[in-house]
Amino acid sequence: MKVLEVNNLKKSIGKREIIKDISFSIEEGEIFGFLGPNGAGKTTTIRMLVGLIHPNDGSIKICGYDLNKNTEKALKEVGAVVENPELYKYLTGRENLMQIARIRNISKKDVDETIALVGLENRIDDKVKKYSLGMKQRLGLAASLLSKPKLLILDEPTNGLDPSGILDFREVVKKAAKKQGMAVFISSHILSEVQHLCDRVAFINNGSIKSIENVINESMETNTDIICLKIKDKISLDELKSIDYINSIKITEDGIEIILLANTTSKLIKYLVDKNIQIEEVYKIRKGLEQRYMELVEGGIR
Structure with missing residues (x-):
């Protein structure tokens, strides 16, 4: 099943064309990389995917729902971690998650399962202000996974993490995608991270997708x-x-x-x-x- 379908997407700000007619789709359980240099159009694309800004042309469908016409139903299927997640540092990790769970009517059992999924069982009752950056990233990921989204969007998720934190985060994402059958969209400019994590990758530069290619055994065919x-x-x-x-x-x-x-x-x-x-x-x-x-x-x- 195609969880995300992007067709002929365009976005201009003033006279500047930021996104130039891009199209791609992501299947259930697939980890899809969006790779390009700074200023290529990655963040603008993500802002459109989560409904923060609207495209000038083209369509975005999430689980078959048109984001423009059925915004609420489409975004209900989305979880997102954008760089450093916003958390209440004076609360514990569990208290942070329970705040979200109460708003979204998510059971304590689901909260506990998500905590286990991201590997925070031993530190979940500590104050967030005591967390390392890697632990905060895990907690942010847990918050995005609570509602069991079909599409998880990650924007530069390993920024600032040390090598150990990057490895841990990578394994958590792979585990979550496999266990929950999610489609995962990862925007990054870090080549090694995309190569180790993704099933397919789109190369974007100057607002255009240059190619979409398969990653096989963490390698790719080259010309x-x-x-x-x-x-x-x-x-x-x-x-x-x-x-x-x-x-x-x-x-x-x-x-x-x-x-x-x-x-x-x-x-x-x-x-x-x-x-x-x-x-x-x-x-x-x-x-x-x-x-x-x-x-x-x-x-x-x-």
Whole structure:
């Protein structure tokens, strides 16, 4: 089932076009990454998804409900954590959650289950002012999960977390998505976080989606490979540049950095061996999401 459907979305502020005709959808149980540099349009898109601002054109459907026409029903299915969640620091974690539970008529059993889901059982009765940033993020996530939303929206959720906190948060999100069958939308500019967490990723820059691609085994297919080559013998760089599957060559402290078409490294090695060039070492420099990001968002490899 498609939990979120975004079709031909556009948003302008004054004469400036912020979002330029973007479309994507997220299935139940899928973790979807929204990846791009600062100023790409990620936050504007999220503000439209949660109904804070309205698009100039296009539609947003959440569980089949049009956000513009059935706002209340659509947003009932949404939970969100936007950077650092707002919490009552003078209350305990449990008291924070119970405030929300009373307003939304959520049972104590559901509150306890959510506390267990985010792994806060041992500290839930401590004052929030004693919480680390990672614990506050978990509590904010618990607050967003209380009503068992079908769509969870996370905006830069690991900002400020240390490596241990990032790992913990990642596992909690994966567990919640699997257990509750949620669709999860994660906006970020942190490449590694998206690669380790998401099933699919949309690359956005200058308000346009450049591509939507699958993440398989925490890696992605790329159009080019980037290798570092160390050789004992001299070879003309012009000769290498003339090879049709080589895009560019650069001399670095580590050796010769070569950008070539994907899966052609073995051809290059055979070419060098046939020329009696002794190869000391060859290895890939970039791979997966980082390289794909450079291809799509940065307009090529730097």
